Amino acid sequence: MKTLVTLTASALLASIAFAATVSPDGTCGGANGYTCLNSAFGNCCSQYGWCGSTTGHCGTGCNPAFGTCTNNPPPSSTVRSSSTPQPTPTKRVSTDGSCAGTNGYTCLGSTFGNCCSQWGWCGSTVDHCGTGCNSAFGSCTGNGGTTTSTTSTSPTPTPSGSVLQCLNTRNVPYKMTSDAGWADLIEPYNLRLPHTPAVVVLPSTNQHVQDAVVCAKQAGIKVQAKGGGHSYANFASGGKDGSMMIVLEAFNGIQLDASGVVKVGGGVRLGNLADGIWTQGQKALSHGTCPGVGIGGHATHGGYGHTSRNWGLAMDAIVKVDVVLANGTLVTASSTQNSEIFWGIRGAADSLGIVTSFYLQTRSAPSSITYFEIQFDGIFNSKATFTNTLLHLQDFARNASVVDNRISFGIYMDGYGSFAPSGAFFGSVSEFNTKIRPEFLRGLPTPTNVIVQSYSWYDYLVKVSGKNTIKVPLTGYDEHENFFAKSITVPESDGLTATSLNSLYDYIKRGTSVDYFIIINLYGGPGSAINSKDTNFAAYSDRHSLWVMQNYGFTANSITWINGLNDAVVKAQPQTQFGAYLNYVDPSLDAATAHKVYYGDAVYARLLALKKSIDPQSVFWNPQAIGA
Numbered sequence: 001m002k003t004l005v006t007l008t009a010s011a012l013l014a015s016i017a018f019a020a021t022v023s024p025d026g027t028c029g030g031a032n033g034y035t036c037l038n039s040a041f042g043n044c045c046s047q048y049g050w051c052g053s054t055t056g057h058c059g060t061g062c063n064p065a066f067g068t069c070t071n072n073p074p075p076s077s078t079v080r081s082s083s084t085p086q087p088t089p090t091k092r093v094s095t096d097g098s099c100a101g102t103n104g105y106t107c108l109g110s111t112f113g114n115c116c117s118q119w120g121w122c123g124s125t126v127d128h129c130g131t132g133c134n135s136a137f138g139s140c141t142g143n144g145g146t147t148t149s150t151t152s153t154s155p156t157p158t159p160s161g162s163v164l165q166c167l168n169t170r171n172v173p174y175k176m177t178s179d180a181g182w183a184d185l186i187e188p189y190n191l192r193l194p195h196t197p198a199v200v201v202l203p204s205t206n207q208h209v210q211d212a213v214v215c216a217k218q219a220g221i222k223v224q225a226k227g228g229g230h231s232y233a234n235f236a237s238g239g240k241d242g243s244m245m246i247v248l249e250a251f252n253g254i255q256l257d258a259s260g261v262v263k264v265g266g267g268v269r270l271g272n273l274a275d276g277i278w279t280q281g282q283k284a285l286s287h288g289t290c291p292g293v294g295i296g297g298h299a300t301h302g303g304y305g306h307t308s309r310n311w312g313l314a315m316d317a318i319v320k321v322d323v324v325l326a327n328g329t330l331v332t333a334s335s336t337q338n339s340e341i342f343w344g345i346r347g348a349a350d351s352l353g354i355v356t357s358f359y360l361q362t363r364s365a366p367s368s369i370t371y372f373e374i375q376f377d378g379i380f381n382s383k384a385t386f387t388n389t390l391l392h393l394q395d396f397a398r399n400a401s402v403v404d405n406r407i408s409f410g411i412y413m414d415g416y417g418s419f420a421p422s423g424a425f426f427g428s429v430s431e432f433n434t435k436i437r438p439e440f441l442r443g444l445p446t447p448t449n450v451i452v453q454s455y456s457w458y459d460y461l462v463k464v465s466g467k468n469t470i471k472v473p474l475t476g477y478d479e480h481e482n483f484f485a486k487s488i489t490v491p492e493s494d495g496l497t498a499t500s501l502n503s504l505y506d507y508i509k510r511g512t513s514v515d516y517f518i519i520i521n522l523y524g525g526p527g528s529a530i531n532s533k534d535t536n537f538a539a540y541s542d543r544h545s546l547w548v549m550q551n552y553g554f555t556a557n558s559i560t561w562i563n564g565l566n567d568a569v570v571k572a573q574p575q576t577q578f579g580a581y582l583n584y585v586d587p588s589l590d591a592a593t594a595h596k597v598y599y600g601d602a603v604y605a606r607l608l609a610l611k612k613s614i615d616p617q618s619v620f621w622n623p624q625a626i627g628a
């Protein structure tokens with residue numbers, strides 16, 4: 001991670017030497033490389049990457065590359081026009097119970113207590129005035145110097161105080177660093193990207209979520225929800241230290257109604273969802289294979305699986321959501337109610353609200369489904385074999401005489417020479433073997449192993465999960481990996497060319513000590529239900545891909561190599577407008593690039609307008625959020 005940040009920042013510095021973008025959201029440096037100079041938040045970029053004008057920002061650790069490091073006049077007067085140094089502005093008295101941090105409030109004279117704790121909250125207890133007390137933003141001697149707040153602006157209208165006091169007042173369950181279980185709570189799925197939240201909220205009711213969002217908003221803390229917590233960039237814990245992480249673990253209800261619509265809590269994991277709707281009514285949904293992934297992130301940012309060419313993405317099954325907005329209001333959104341929010345949530349929920357319940361239109365599970373896996377050896381023995389094999393599979397994927405919506409597959413390959421397309425067919429084994437298999441294999445090297453097998457729906461789910469069961473424990477989920485991944489969406493109009501496949505082959509053959517895999521999933525082709533929709537349906541722009549390629553490397557050592565692998569494809573096809581898939585969110589992208597490759601300009605512009613109208617203060621934030 002350190003390497004990544006350094007590389008990105010210096011690369012950005014090189015390219016933006018004289019024209020860094022002024023911070024629109026209070027962040028600085030980092031992947032976006034925003035400067036604080038002339039920003040509305042203050043001119044100094046703190047060591048933690050926030051703009052401000054306090055000594056916390058301009059003093060020790062201040063980053064001169066993204067602002068100035070001398071105490072500045074308030075941002076209303078322009079820096080350049082003042083030739084004489086301004087006096088250090090008096091720190092503003094905390095109006096919300098927070099201190100230091102982004103706002104740089106002092107506790108001295110505040111209504112919350114005079115001591116600023118190590119966590120950035122005002123109070124007068126030993127927790128505030130004892131170990132770790134920050135003397136730059138208050139006193140550290142008990143309640144010393146009881147000042148009356150003659151200069152302070154009026155306190156916030158609620159009795160909230162700091163975010164913790166606010167949560168306490170509203171009886172919202174939460175955990176802090178000192179609490180038992182904290183380390184497990186914040187341990188991310190992707191161990192490469194740990195972040196330490198300011199507080200972890202553990203709501204069990206909608207009202208708790210609403211209250212937590214209000215408390216965070218009042219305290220100026222950013223919020224992200226954690227459903228399954230599988231975000232490749234660990235956005236569930238904010239994507240940066242100091243956020244409020246709202247863990248939706250208790251939102252685990254699954255209730256199927258007579259019309260086949262299932263109400264699903266925002267914290268339900270895919271395995272439990274599939275198990276629940278099967279058990280309650282032999283129903284099924286389209287979604288990915290990993291049982292531990294949460295419905296929240298998965299369905300609001302796409303949601304591909306090997307039933308998606310038939311049934312669409314997980315997102316496409318959403319008929320309604322209950323969502324908590326940045327002002328703490330709980331609304332229902334559907335195609336007829338709050339329809340713009342409904343549009344935006346399906347593509348950008350991380351920036352727009354917290355879905356506490358989904359309402360999903362299920363399907364009747366098929367009585368059986370055909371699983372197939374075709375393993376090859378020696379595909380990497382020659383460039384011609386590699387490229388021609390993939391070009392043939394691409395022809396196959398586009399061939400309407402053999403492919404319709406009933407078939408999906410992905411091509412798995414890795415550094416050990418594996419090459420194995422596998423997928424699902426909504427038809428019989430005999431139809432697959434007589435109609436599809438001959439064309440699939442035509443002209444290819446003889447496979448070493450061909451598996452074509454019929455499964456009951458439930459057994460199929462277990463099979464593709466790679467586990468013994470799709471059920472996942474409701475608490476104490478403890479699966480982790482250490483990885484870097486990114487993706488390429490390949491437009492149907494272009495496909496992959498021989499040139500880019502040759503380039504990919506050359507890159508792979510250079511060799512690496514990195515452990516990696518590549519999966520090229522079929523999204524498009526004749527009859528694809530994914531591509532039968534467009535961006536009017538949802539804020540999801542990837543409705544025209546033939547393939548979506550996932551490039552996945554283990555440990556931080558893989559970053560450079562995986563980036564190079566992406567480049568090997570993308571740069572060999574400069575005429576093609578490649579994008580990227582939201583659910584393989586790539587933390588190495590700066591915000592502007594992320595917005596472009598995930599959404600495209602038109603969808604992004606519409607999302608930005610929505611964001612400004614329902615979350616003008618960017619309460620819901622991560623480094624690639626709408627508006628970041």
Ligand SMILES: *[C@@H]1O[C@H](CO)[C@@H](O)[C@H](O)[C@H]1NC(C)=O
Nearest residue numbers: 395396399400401402438439
């Ligand atoms: C499509 O599949 C049919 C049936 O196998 C085959 O005859 C035909 O050549 C294929 N078309 C292309 C363009 O590969």
Ligand SMILES: *[C@@H]1O[C@H](CO)[C@@H](O)[C@H](O)[C@H]1NC(C)=O
Nearest residue numbers: 325326327328329613614615
């Ligand atoms: C909260 O925000 C929504 C969306 O902007 C708005 O419709 C609603 O009126 C707001 N509620 C309150 C209480 O301000």
